[in-house]
Amino acid sequence: MDSKQFHIRTNALVALVLALILALGSGLYGTQIVRGADYARQSYQKIANKETVEASRGSITDADGRLLVSNRISYQVTLDTGRMGDARQRNEILSRLIDICMDCGVEWNDSLPIGLKEPFDFTQTDVFTYTSTDSQGKTTWNNTRLYRLAVDRKWITKDAGKPVQLPSGGELLARMCESFKLDTQDMQQARRVAGVLYELYLRSRDIYRTAYTFARDVDVDFISRVKEQGLAGVNIRPVSVRQYNTDYAAHLLGRVALMDEDDWARYKSVDVDGDEVPDYEMDDSVGKEGAEKVFESWLRGVSGVRGVELNSAGKVVSQSWIKQPVAGSNVSLTIDIGLQQAVEDTLAKRIPALPSKSTQGAAAVVIDVNSGGVLASASYPTYQLATYSADYTENAQNPLKPLYNRALLGTYAPGSTFKMVTGIAGLEEGIVTPRTQILDTGVYRYYSDNGPRCWIYNSTGGTHGPQTVADAIMNSCNIYFYDVGRQLGIERLQEYAAMFGLGQKTGLELGESTGVMAGPEYTEAMGGTWYPGNTLSVAIGQESSQFTPIQLANYVATLVNGGTRYQTHLLKQVKSADNSRVLYEYEPVVLDQLELKSANLGAVKAGMLALTREGSLAKYFADLDVKVGAKTGSAQVSAGSKESNAVLVCFAPYDDPQIALAIVAEKGGTGSELGAVAADIFRYYFDEQTARERVDQENTPIR
Numbered sequence: 001m002d003s004k005q006f007h008i009r010t011n012a013l014v015a016l017v018l019a020l021i022l023a024l025g026s027g028l029y030g031t032q033i034v035r036g037a038d039y040a041r042q043s044y045q046k047i048a049n050k051e052t053v054e055a056s057r058g059s060i061t062d063a064d065g066r067l068l069v070s071n072r073i074s075y076q077v078t079l080d081t082g083r084m085g086d087a088r089q090r091n092e093i094l095s096r097l098i099d100i101c102m103d104c105g106v107e108w109n110d111s112l113p114i115g116l117k118e119p120f121d122f123t124q125t126d127v128f129t130y131t132s133t134d135s136q137g138k139t140t141w142n143n144t145r146l147y148r149l150a151v152d153r154k155w156i157t158k159d160a161g162k163p164v165q166l167p168s169g170g171e172l173l174a175r176m177c178e179s180f181k182l183d184t185q186d187m188q189q190a191r192r193v194a195g196v197l198y199e200l201y202l203r204s205r206d207i208y209r210t211a212y213t214f215a216r217d218v219d220v221d222f223i224s225r226v227k228e229q230g231l232a233g234v235n236i237r238p239v240s241v242r243q244y245n246t247d248y249a250a251h252l253l254g255r256v257a258l259m260d261e262d263d264w265a266r267y268k269s270v271d272v273d274g275d276e277v278p279d280y281e282m283d284d285s286v287g288k289e290g291a292e293k294v295f296e297s298w299l300r301g302v303s304g305v306r307g308v309e310l311n312s313a314g315k316v317v318s319q320s321w322i323k324q325p326v327a328g329s330n331v332s333l334t335i336d337i338g339l340q341q342a343v344e345d346t347l348a349k350r351i352p353a354l355p356s357k358s359t360q361g362a363a364a365v366v367i368d369v370n371s372g373g374v375l376a377s378a379s380y381p382t383y384q385l386a387t388y389s390a391d392y393t394e395n396a397q398n399p400l401k402p403l404y405n406r407a408l409l410g411t412y413a414p415g416s417t418f419k420m421v422t423g424i425a426g427l428e429e430g431i432v433t434p435r436t437q438i439l440d441t442g443v444y445r446y447y448s449d450n451g452p453r454c455w456i457y458n459s460t461g462g463t464h465g466p467q468t469v470a471d472a473i474m475n476s477c478n479i480y481f482y483d484v485g486r487q488l489g490i491e492r493l494q495e496y497a498a499m500f501g502l503g504q505k506t507g508l509e510l511g512e513s514t515g516v517m518a519g520p521e522y523t524e525a526m527g528g529t530w531y532p533g534n535t536l537s538v539a540i541g542q543e544s545s546q547f548t549p550i551q552l553a554n555y556v557a558t559l560v561n562g563g564t565r566y567q568t569h570l571l572k573q574v575k576s577a578d579n580s581r582v583l584y585e586y587e588p589v590v591l592d593q594l595e596l597k598s599a600n601l602g603a604v605k606a607g608m609l610a611l612t613r614e615g616s617l618a619k620y621f622a623d624l625d626v627k628v629g630a631k632t633g634s635a636q637v638s639a640g641s642k643e644s645n646a647v648l649v650c651f652a653p654y655d656d657p658q659i660a661l662a663i664v665a666e667k668g669g670t671g672s673e674l675g676a677v678a679a680d681i682f683r684y685y686f687d688e689q690t691a692r693e694r695v696d697q698e699n700t701p702i703r
Contacts (some may be wrong), residue, residue, distance in 0.1 A: 003376040044245055050308070050322065055283070055301025056240045056577070058328030060253060060291055062337040063373075064573050069253055069292075072243040075223060075236055077108075077214040081200060083233035087181040093231050094193045100229070101215065104222040108215045113146065114169045115637040122169040122189060143267060148207050149198070153179050210258055212591030217241070242292075244386045248341045251379050251405040252510070252570065254334070255388055256288020263288075280446035291333060291570065294509045298574050298584075301328035327577035334373035334572045336585075339366060342684035347380040352678045356669040358643050363406035364663045366551040366681065369651065371588045372554065372566025374508065375659060376681075408512040411546035412664050414502075415633025415671065416476045417649045420559060420604050423469045425496035426484035427600035434603035437466040440479040445660030447533050454478040473607025473631060474615045478540050485539020488531075493538055494519050499594050500555040500565065502547050507591065515551055518543040552662035556649045560605060560629065563594030605629055609654050620675030626686050627654035630678065632671025645668045648674040652682050659685060 060069040077097075080272040086091040101108050113123045128147040133139050155175040156162055167175065167375035173191060174184075180197050182190045201209040214234075215222075223236055242256050263286055280286070285291035286300075304325030309318045345366050351362045366376040381402040383395050395402050404410070426432045443449070454477060456462055464477045472480035485493060494517055497503060503517030516522055518538045520530035526544070537543040547555075550568060558565040567589040574584040608629030612621040621628050630650030637643050646668030651660045661681060663674045 011178065050305055053304040053306050053325050054239060055303050055325035056327040056528055057242070057256070057301065058299040058330045058577060059301070060295075060331065061332045062335050062340075063333065063375075064336065065332065066337050066338060067245045068249065068333070069632045070243045070245060071240045073238050074217045074324075075219075076216045076239050077218060077226075078235045078237070079196070079200065079214050080233040080235060085232070090233075091180065091182055091193055092683045094196050095189055096229060097226070097231055097234055098189070098192050098196070099215075100222065100225045104219070104225065106215050106218055106222050108196070109199060109213060110192070112195040113353060114173050114191065114195075116191055117188060120170040120173045120187070127169075128166055136503070136556045145202055146198075149202055149205060152205055152207070153201070155179065159373070206351075210260055213258075213286055218508065246337055246341075247384060247386075248337060248344050248382075249335060249377075250290075250383050250385045251407070252290050252335065252340075252374075252377055253385060254292035255288050256285050256292050257288050259284050259286050290510060291331065292629060294295050295331045295571065295574075299328045301577070302326040322392040329577060329583055330575045330579060331571065332573040332575070333496070333570050334368070334375065335377070336375050338688060339681075339685055340376040343376045343378040343681055344380070344382060346677050346680040347378055350674075350680070351380055351665055351668070354646070354665060354668050354673050356643070356646075356665075356667055356673075358667040359669075360666040361400050361404070361406050361410075362388070362663070362665040362668065363410055363549045364661065364677065364681070365407050366685075367553045367557050367568060369557040369657045369660050370566075372507075372557070372568045373572065373588075374550070374568055374570050375553045377407045377550065379404065379410075386592050405510075406664070406666075407549045408508065408510055409548070409665075410664065411513050411515045411548055412645050412647065412666075413545055413635030414541040414547050414552060415635035415645070415647050416541055417547065417552060417631045417633035417647050417662075417671070418497075418502075419473060419476065419481050419539075420631060421496050421500060421502070421555075422485050422488070422539045422609070423607075424596065424600060425475060425488050425492055425603050427469065427603065428496075428596060429488060429492060431484055432469060433488045434469060434599055438472070438480045438483050439466050440464040440477050442479070444479050444482040444536065446483070451533075452478065452482060452536055469603050470607035471605060475612035476632065482536045485535055488535075488539070490519050490535045490538060493535065497545075499592060500558050501591065502551055502555055503545070504551070506548075506550050506554050507569070507589070508550060509522045509570050512550060513548050515548055516544060516546040517547040542635060549662045549664050552647070552649050552664075553660050556651055556662065557657075557660035558592075558594065559601070560651045560660065562598075562601065564590055564595040565592040565594065567591050592631045594661045604653070607631075608650070612650075616672040617675045617678075620679040621682075624652075624679065624682055624686070625690075626652045626682065628652040628678075628682060629654050629657075630675075637667060644669060646674050647671045648678055650678050650682075652686070 054271065056071055059067060059071070061067055080092055084093050100107065113119050113121055113127050123237065126144065128144055129141050130144060131139050131141055147156070151158060155172055156164060156166065173194060176194045176198070177184050177190050180194060182193055184190050196214065199212045203212055220235065220622070226234055226236060244253075259280070272493055287296040292299065302325060305322040307320045307322050343366065347364060351359060362380040364376070364378050365374065367373070368375055381398070381400050383391060383402045427434065432438070440463040442461075442463045443453050444451040454463065456464060462473045464471070464479075467475065467477045467480045469480070471477070476596050497517045503515045505512050505514055518534075522531045522544055534543055538545060554565065554568055569586055569589075571586050573582060573586065575582055608631055609627060611617050611632070612628045612630050617630055629652070630648055631649060633647035634644040635647065637645060644667070645667040648663045648671040649661065651657045661678055663677055665674060668674065
């Protein structure tokens with residue numbers, strides 16, 4: 001190549017470079033000088049986020065519309081470390097946030113099992129592993145969340161063929177501080193920050209799937225302090241939380257809490273807004289027990305989505321709805337909260353005062369005879385929903401198990417309250433008539449001279465003499481029911497018990513136990529041997545029969561309403577969030593219609609009335625304005641035990657039954673001791689009903 005040609009090419013290349021420089025400079029000038037302010041303004045506003053806005057949950061009322069559970073606004077703190085900068089900046093922000101918490105007395109969530117002070121020992125024994133036992137009794141070892149995160153972050157190293165060296169609390173904290181790049185000059189503060197980062201890393205590594213909320217229910221002073229310091233990535237937002245407007249019905253109402261891993265599989269497929277798209281996220285609050293759980297699909301609203309634009313400093317500059325939230329529906333229950341209070345209060349007052357020194361828990365259920373609606377259901381002792389979390393450890397360790405719903409889950413031998421089943425079966429099958437008399441001989445000698453005895457013979461050596469079915473129910477004569485039960489046989493006793501729903505779930509929306517109706521099948525399944533004489537025990541409510549209080553109440557309701565067995569229910573009505581529309585109205589469901597002769601029913605009911613007029617319950621019901629029919633029972637807790645559960649079933653008014661009541665007191669002695677409890681409940685119910693009728697009449701316009 002000659003010199004001339006070289007210079008030409010060099011000049012062309014220089015010209016091209018100059019042209020590119022001019023073009024670039026012109027572009028930069030236009031961007032930064034001519035349109036710089038406009039672009040800066042746009043970039044300042046164009047940091048956009050979407051956030052889910054939880055819908056307000058529906059309220060829960062009693063049958064008369066009295067508010068039981070509603071909502072209140074609370075403020076909670078969440079963290080977005082992506083907006084906090086690098087590790088040093090993040091740690092500084094978290095440290096300042098913790099300082100504000102300590103100044104304002106705000107507790108933050110920290111489950112790291114390392115003490116807050118030197119020497120930073122572990123605060124529990126099962127730090128890295130724990131055992132669990134399956135339904136077959138097999139024990140397995142499991143790694144804790146801390147262990148899994150420690151392995152993931154290499155705070156614990158696992159070398160093939162070598163035992164794992166587990167660190168002490170102080171050693172583990174030192175490794176965490178190094179991993180999180182924490183300043184260790186103040187180790188107590190480093191421990192506090194490490195606890196927060198531990199919670200965040202559990203979730204970022206998908207070890208723990210429940211969303212992390214740093215603090216809940218913070219006050220205005222705390223919010224102001226955080227806002228003043230402008231802590232990036234610290235979000236404070238209002239949330240709707242449950243407000244309990246009653247101290248009663250805890251076992252029925254249930255509670256709401258953050259979803260856990262076990263809830264996710266169940267709730268993710270609940271259809272709440274009419275389509276097949278799951279409306280749940282892992283950090284949602286859901287119903288955990290009671291009405292909150294079983295009516296979740298009504299109470300839960302549909303979450304909204306809000307668009308939020310932030311500037312480069314992380315401050316909100318605009319908001320707009322992408323999808324507005326839809327509030328949940330309002331649920332009306334069948335319970336009367338005044339009656340519920342009366343039942344709970346009388347249990348709390350009367351049960352500890354029973355003569356038996358071994359009395360433990362108790363339960364009472366009141367049912368509408370003509371619909372199956374549960375008017376009240378109480379388990380003693382109970383607990384407070386408003387302070388559930390704070391009281392949990394104490395309640396969980398209480399030997400009387402206040403968290404346990406005895407009314408629906410407890411199963412108890414019915415004792416003599418079963419005798420109406422034996423009586424009505426004998427009448428309907430023609431074994432006896434209402435006028436048939438069976439002689440109480442004191443000892444039932446059909447199988448042997450040393451047969452079972454009547455209770456009065458054991459007590460005094462006497463007998464009841466000749467007994468009709470009404471007499472036998474009033475006197476609770478064992479000999480009468482031994483003889484009728486023997487002639488019926490176990491199969492027919494089981495058949496009639498099933499007709500009244502005993503040993504079966506009642507259909508209540510809440511969880512309930514099935515119970516057991518005694519018979520050869522159950523005895524043999526338990527490894528025992530069935531003998532014909534066992535039928536005698538079944539006929540008087542002993543042997544292996546075990547029923548729930550709600551089953552006993554529904555059994556009596558079926559008996560006294562003429563034989564219609566309704567499905568029990570807690571739901572009365574569902575209305576829209578603004579109460580303008582009825583979305584659902586419960587219609588009574590008939591599970592069985594028993595064709596019972598009125599004369600036979602009358603004879604059995606007459607015996608129940610006589611017990612409250614001239615029998616052992618007369619002293620409790622003498623001053624009531626309504627006539628009551630009842631039957632007492634006592635059943636041994638275990639073979640050879642001197643302690644008995646006390647059982648009482650009753651109904652009122654006698655001539656036009658409206659409500660049925662069942663009461664059980666664990667190791668409470670005899671059923672007659674529960675007469676005062678029943679009298680208190682009936683007195684409240686009918687006095688309150690009379691008062692309401694008087695008010696209604698006073699408010700009726702004169703025509």
